Amino acid sequence: xxxxxxxxxxxxxxxxxxxxxxxxxxxxxxxxxxxxxxxxxxxxxxxxxxxxxxxxxxxxxxxxxxxxxxxxxxxxxxxxxxxxxxxxxxxxxxxxxxxxxxxxxxxxxxxxxxxxxxxxxxxxxxxxxxxxxxxxxxxxxxxxxxxxxxxxxxxxxxxxxxxxxxxxxxxxxxxxxxxxxxxxxxxxxxxxxxxxxxxxxxxxxxxxxxxxxxxxxxxxxxxxxxxxxxxxxxxxxxxxxxxxxxxxxxxxxxxxxxxxxxxxxxxxxxxxxxxxxxxxxxxxxxxxx
Numbered sequence: 001x002x003x004x005x006x007x008x009x010x011x012x013x014x015x016x017x018x019x020x021x022x023x024x025x026x027x028x029x030x031x032x033x034x035x036x037x038x039x040x041x042x043x044x045x046x047x048x049x050x051x052x053x054x055x056x057x058x059x060x061x062x063x064x065x066x067x068x069x070x071x072x073x074x075x076x077x078x079x080x081x082x083x084x085x086x087x088x089x090x091x092x093x094x095x096x097x098x099x100x101x102x103x104x105x106x107x108x109x110x111x112x113x114x115x116x117x118x119x120x121x122x123x124x125x126x127x128x129x130x131x132x133x134x135x136x137x138x139x140x141x142x143x144x145x146x147x148x149x150x151x152x153x154x155x156x157x158x159x160x161x162x163x164x165x166x167x168x169x170x171x172x173x174x175x176x177x178x179x180x181x182x183x184x185x186x187x188x189x190x191x192x193x194x195x196x197x198x199x200x201x202x203x204x205x206x207x208x209x210x211x212x213x214x215x216x217x218x219x220x221x222x223x224x225x226x227x228x229x230x231x232x233x234x235x236x237x238x239x240x241x242x243x244x245x246x247x248x249x250x251x252x253x254x255x256x257x258x259x260x261x262x263x264x265x266x267x268x269x270x271x272x273x274x275x276x277x278x279x280x281x282x283x284x285x286x287x288x289x
Contacts, residue, residue, distance in 0.1 A: 011055045016048035100170045103139070109170060110141050110179070114162035117155070118146035118221050121232045123273055138176040141167060142232065142274040148221055152184045152278040182220070184278035185270040187236055189214060190258040192285040193251050201250035203286040209248045210284045217244055220276040233273035238266050255287075 021044065024031050034041060066083045070076075073090035077083065100106045106122035120143045127136040143163055147153040155163075164179040171177055191214075195206050217223050217240075223230040225240075238259060245254050259265050270277070 007059065009055045009057075009059045011052060013048050013052045016051055017045055020044050020048065098170060099172075100167055100175075101172070106139055106141050106167060106171075106177075109167060110143055110163050113166035114143075114159045116145050116147075116159060117143050117163065118153075119144040119229050120163075121274055136176075138178055139171070140274065141177065141179045142182045143179060144182055144220055144229070144276070146221065148219075151215075151219075152276075153220060154181045180274075182232075182274060182276045183272055184220075185268065185275045186278050186280045187218065187268055188258075188260050188281045189241070189279065190256075190261075190281075190283040190285075191241075191245060191254060192256040192287065193245060193254050195286050195288050196250055196252040197288060199250045203288070206248070206250040207284045207286045209250060210245055210286075211282055213244055213248055214241070214282055214284075215279060217241075218277045218279050220278075223277070230277050233270050233275055235270060236268040236277060 021034055021041070024034065031040060036042065036045070063083045066087060067077050070083075070086045070090040073093055075086055075090040075093060077086040100109050103122040103124065107120045110120035110122070111117055120141060122139055122141045125138045125140050127138065141163065143155050143159065145153045145155045145159060160179045160181070164177060167177050167179065191210065193206065193210060195201070195203055201209070218230060218236065221229050224234075236259065238257060241257060241259075242254055245251060245257075256263060259268055
């Protein structure tokens with residue numbers, strides 16, 4: 001959450017004069033002439049004007065100060081460059097994650113640590129050892145290569161080694177890091193749909209639309225509700241597949257849906273928090289009634 005920038009120059013001339021004049025009866029009851037012609041009121045207005053001028057400058061930072069701020073972050077201003085551009089480079093440089101502390105930072109660094117990595121996730125795994133406290137902990141980093149044609153992409157040894165070397169150089173010295181491939185939970189889907197009789201799409205067209213939608217929805221790289229890849233460890237719910245399929249053009253309704261051969265199960269849990277879906281088979285049957 002971005003911290004709000006406070007407004008420091010909120011003291012106006014009128015506000016200062018009004019507040020100062022209201023304090024006169026309390027501290028100087030003998031002072032009864034509060035007209036602008038009174039010398040005391042004239043001085044009061046003068047000091048209010050000076051105070052407003054000083055307050056106005058609080059929110060105005062000169063460019064030389066901004067250049068020094070950028071220099072503190074390691075960025076020098078190029079001659080003729082707008083100071084806003086220099087500050088932007090400085091902020092972007094500060095935002096670079098040089099150290100891996102949280103699991104989000106491990107995942108973010110892993111995504112850019114080697115070529116061809118599309119997704120990454122990190123979890124802390126506890127290992128219970130008798131007579132040892134606390135339990136040993138290992139940061140397991142799962143990486144998914146950018147291979148859209150593969151329904152269950154697995155990183156190469158070179159990719160895993162490259163990510164591991166980068167993470168090892170940025171992790172605390174006592175942290176154990178493992179870079180692994182995702183484990184996939186196999187899913188078999190068989191669906192029978194009724195074609196919309198009023199539609200102009202053929203049965204083959206409906207079948208193709210259903211197959212494409214289901215495969216895209218369960219894709220490790222482009223699936224999920226946001227299209228950013230199936231969420232690690234998220235179960236496959238029957239209700240979501242119903243909603244997906246019945247929203248396809250040309251489908252009237254789903255007559256039957258089998259998940260791993262069952263028509264009763266509400267969903268398929270994945271095998272671990274870092275597991276993804278591997279669609280083993282997809283059988284789509286389209287009928288008019």
